[in-house]
Each structure stands twice: as structure tokens, then as C-alpha cells.
Amino acid sequence: MLAMQVFYATQFALPLPPGHRFPMIKYQLLRERLPAAVPDVELHQALPATDEELALAHGPAYIQAIGAGTVTAQAMREIGFPWSLAMADRARRSVGATIAACRAALREGVAANIAGGTHHAMRDKGGGFCVFNDAAVAARLMQAEAGGGPLPVAVIDLDVHQGNGTASIFRGDPSVFTLSLHGARNFPFRKEASDLDVELADGCGDDEYLAALESALTGMERRFAPQLVIYLAGADPHEGDRLGRLKLTWAGLQARDRRVFHWAWQRRVPLAMAMAGGYGARIEDTVQVQLNTFAIAAGSWRRWQNLAP
Numbered sequence: 586m587l588a589m590q591v592f593y594a595t596q597f598a599l600p601l602p603p604g605h606r607f608p609m610i611k612y613q614l615l616r617e618r619l620p621a622a623v624p625d626v627e628l629h630q631a632l633p634a635t636d637e638e639l640a641l642a643h644g645p646a647y648i649q650a651i652g653a654g655t656v657t658a659q660a661m662r663e664i665g666f667p668w669s670l671a672m673a674d675r676a677r678r679s680v681g682a683t684i685a686a687c688r689a690a691l692r693e694g695v696a697a698n699i700a701g702g703t704h705h706a707m708r709d710k711g712g713g714f715c716v717f718n719d720a721a722v723a724a725r726l727m728q729a730e731a732g733g734g735p736l737p738v739a740v741i742d743l744d745v746h747q748g749n750g751t752a753s754i755f756r757g758d759p760s761v762f763t764l765s766l767h768g769a770r771n772f773p774f775r776k777e778a779s780d781l782d783v784e785l786a787d788g789c790g791d792d793e794y795l796a797a798l799e800s801a802l803t804g805m806e807r808r809f810a811p812q813l814v815i816y817l818a819g820a821d822p823h824e825g826d827r828l829g830r831l832k833l834t835w836a837g838l839q840a841r842d843r844r845v846f847h848w849a850w851q852r853r854v855p856l857a858m859a860m861a862g863g864y865g866a867r868i869e870d871t872v873q874v875q876l877n878t879f880a881i882a883a884g885s886w887r888r889w890q891n892l893a894p
Contacts, residue, residue, distance in 0.1 A: 588627035589886040590689035591619070591879075593699040594678035606827075607665065607714050611863060612700050614872045619699075622876045625883040631682035631698070633674060634722060638684065641725035642718055642754050644709040651676065651716060664711040676716035679703060683719035683815070683859050687727050690857040691813065694889025695846070695882055702817040702861025704748035705773065713746065713772060719859060720815045721754045724761055727813055735760035739811035739854075741845060742779075743798070744819030744861040745771060745829045752777040762809040764801055766794070768830045781805055787830045791837030794822065798841060802848050814849050814856040818842060820863030820874035828864045835877060842878045846885040853892075858882055 593616050619626055639648045650656045654668050666672050682698035689696035704720060705713035724738040739762045740755075742748040747767040755761040762780045769784035776782070783801050785794065821829040823838060833841070849856040858878070865871035 588625050589883050590696040591626045592629050592631040592682035592685045594631045594675055594682055608868055611868055611871050615875050616699055623879045623883050631678045631685055633677035634680035638722055638726055639717055642721035647709045660710055664716055665714045680717050680719040680722050683723040684726055686857040687723045690855040695856050695886040697858040697882055701859030704742055704751045707750040707753045718750050721751055737811045738813045740815045742817040744817050745821040745831055747776045749773045749777040752779040764805050771830050788832050790832045791834055794833055795840055811854050814854050816845055816856055816858045817861040818858050818878045819861035820871045823874050825865050825870045827866050838874055839877050842881045846881055850885055850888055
């Protein structure tokens, strides 16, 4: 391939009410700016995940309720979006984008979803702006498609919020390792147990964060040898994030991303990336964090291509 494969569903913008705090525009801005900022990418519109694919991680009744709009008002309040056909379709396509990124990563080493990282969605309910859990569905589908025994998958979740939905879905599943670095006092206030959780204090800066990440990667490696990494590269640990509570600089986040990609590269483990959260007081800051991440991802992708015969 001549470029890193990137998948998107940004043409399906949700009809959110005025003043809604979810920055939906960030996905469109990222897609518009990405080709100029990172030339080594090739953009593809994502296909929607099917009912059968979603059912690898979600209950059939929940899938049907989201599709038909019969979700209870309380359940939609937990998700944080008003229900609409566009919401249901976009949720499926966000999962489809991570599925496509995983398939491309297994072929080419690195690929990405412009959105995704919907790690608060559990088997039978959503939450925290997450409808379906893209990483969970994609991990189980890649395992089903691999054949020859379960494909070991690591979900490295570096969103500032704990990946409670992912932890819940994979509880007791030895074929998937869930690692989450997150703010101790941040949402969700009732955490689920990941295989490895690292809680960070409010105000945590670059040095403390990077040391914690290094320790976490070492700890995971002692217990698990993945053959695929799904990386949730949240922009919300940035010091300018409205919801983050941590104090990472742009340079600190770039160092974080370089460490994760290098860790996977050293072990020749394919990596699929999803962007997860980002709620900057200035939306331009969130988009810049994500563009920086894509530049590092593209550099890792180029290294993989040099392995090709």
C-alpha cells in the first residue's frame, strides 16, 4: 500500500441540540485537515457494522432497541445523545471503522479510525457518549476471523476516562487484555476492573504520566503477549481539555504516542488506533493533538512497509 489506511464516518453528523457539550465537529475538522497535515494517509468511508458483528459484544435486545429507537429515556440519558436514525447509523459506522482499521492493521501493521474509542458502552447499555463498543466488537471479530485458536488482543486505553465498558465486556476472558490509564477522580465514578488499571491524580503531568505508562506496558508484557493492539489514543489527557483533569502538554502526548507505537513495533504487533475522547476548551487544540497522533502513526506505518519483501 502507498498510504496508511484511515476510516471515517464523519459524513453522518448527529443532530445535537444547541449547546450540547459533545464536540461532534472535531471529527469533521480532523478529516478535513488530515490529508494536508499527514500526506501518508488514505481515507475511506466506513461501512456499518452488522447486527451479527455487534452481537459479538452486545445483547440482541439492546442492538434492536438502538436500531428501532425503542431505548428508554433513562438509557438515552446515560448515553448522552438524543436518539435518531442518524445516531444509530453513525454508531454502527464508528464500529465498522474500527473493524476495517483492525483488518488493515493485520495486513499492513498500522491503521486507524478517525473516531471510535467508545469504551463506556457495555454489553446491554451505553454511556458517556458511547453507544456500541467498537474495540470490543472489533477484537472479537478479529478473533473469529483469525481461525486456529483465539487471537490474543490487547486494548491499550489511554483516554483520560476509564474504559469501564471494555473491562466489563472482557471480564474473565483470557484472550483479551484490557489496560487503562485514567484519572482516578474522573468519569466513570464507578469503575470496572480492567486487567490492569493505573489511576492518575488530578494535575498529573508529562513525566509522571510517561513513567506510569512505561510501568504499565512492562506489567502487561509480563502477563500477556498480544498479536493485535487496539490503541485508544484519547486527546483528553491534554492540559487544555475541559473534562480531563490531567496536565499533559502536546509534547507529552506525542511522547505517549511514540512509546505505544514503538512498543508495538519492537514486538512486530499490528496496531489499530481509535481516537477516543477530546473535549478541548479550544476545539483546535483537540484536533492538533489528534493530528500529532496521526503523524506518529504514519511514521510507524512507514516502518512496517520497509519490512515488506
